[in-house]
Amino acid sequence: xxxVEQHPSTLSVQEGDSAVIKCTYSDSASNYFPWYKQELxxxxxxxxxxxxNVGEKKDQRIAVTLNKTAKHFSLHITETQPxxxxxxxxxxxxxxGNTPLVFGKGTRLSVIA
Amino acid sequence: DVKVTQSSRYLVKRTGEKVFLECVQDxxxxxxxxxxxxxxxxxxxxxxxYDVKMKEKGDIPEGYSVSREKKERFSxxxxxxxxxxxxxxxxxxxxxxxxxxxxxxxxxxxxxx
Numbered sequence: 599x600x601x602v603e604q605h606p607s608t609l610s611v612q613e614g615d616s617a618v619i620k621c622t623y624s625d626s627a628s629n630y631f632p633w634y635k636q637e638l639x640x641x642x643x644x645x646x647x648x649x650x651n652v653g654e655k656k657d658q659r660i661a662v663t664l665n666k667t668a669k670h671f672s673l674h675i676t677e678t679q680p681x682x683x684x685x686x687x688x689x690x691x692x693x694x695g696n697t698p699l700v701f702g703k704g705t706r707l708s709v710i711a
Numbered sequence: 712d713v714k715v716t717q718s719s720r721y722l723v724k725r726t727g728e729k730v731f732l733e734c735v736q737d738x739x740x741x742x743x744x745x746x747x748x749x750x751x752x753x754x755x756x757x758x759x760x761y762d763v764k765m766k767e768k769g770d771i772p773e774g775y776s777v778s779r780e781k782k783e784r785f786s787x788x789x790x791x792x793x794x795x796x797x798x799x800x801x802x803x804x805x806x807x808x809x810x811x812x813x814x815x816x817x818x819x820x821x822x823x824x
Contacts, residue, residue, distance in 0.1 A: 604753075634815075641815030642754075643815070687753065696761040698744065699742075
């Protein structure tokens with residue numbers, strides 16, 4: 599089955615700096631890669647996603663890149679703000695079959711004002 | 712907005728009790744998932760279901776079972792609760808194969824004493 603590795607497990611940045619979180623996946627059949635943000639006391643919420651036919655996607659201060667050959671994808675947050683502090687999860691999924699949504703172990707991001 | 716509702720935010724149960732965690736989604740989602748979240752271990756998949764009465768084991772099914780009698784409801788059952796099942800439980804549902812976004816419930820924090 600699919601295995602998703604996520605690094606780093608914790609990340610501290612100064613407000614205004616950029617943050618990068620990296621994930622690798624094992625199953626070449628995976629074709630959908632979402633990123634979720636989990637704030638304290640809440641369930642994870644989708645912040646951005648990318649499909650395998652796209653190499654990069656951007657939404658304001660967040661962007662995701664995908665390298666299918668190397669089987670890795672990354673989340674980039676620019677101009678970080680204190681409200682970006684949360685736990686971030688990457689995931690991989692194949693929507694061509696009845697497969698589960700598999701998550702990485704998460705990254706706790708702290709933005710220091 | 713899509714809503715995924717878990718029946719309880721907090722539960723305290725005794726060792727050996729049979730515990731039911733309920734999850735209901737208000738869209739016509741095919742896929743539903745139960746995850747367990749523990750510090751440093753991320754979101755681990757317990758069971759998932761891609762259709763009514765269908766279920767598949769995830770990574771950590773031992774000690775759990777599930778029921779999906781109706782499309783909108785996916786129940787997680789702890790047959791005989793143990794202290795090592797103290798955790799945060801998250802339910803998620805997925806719209807469908809070609810329009811893929813997973814929505815999460817708020818989570819149930821279960822404590823087994």
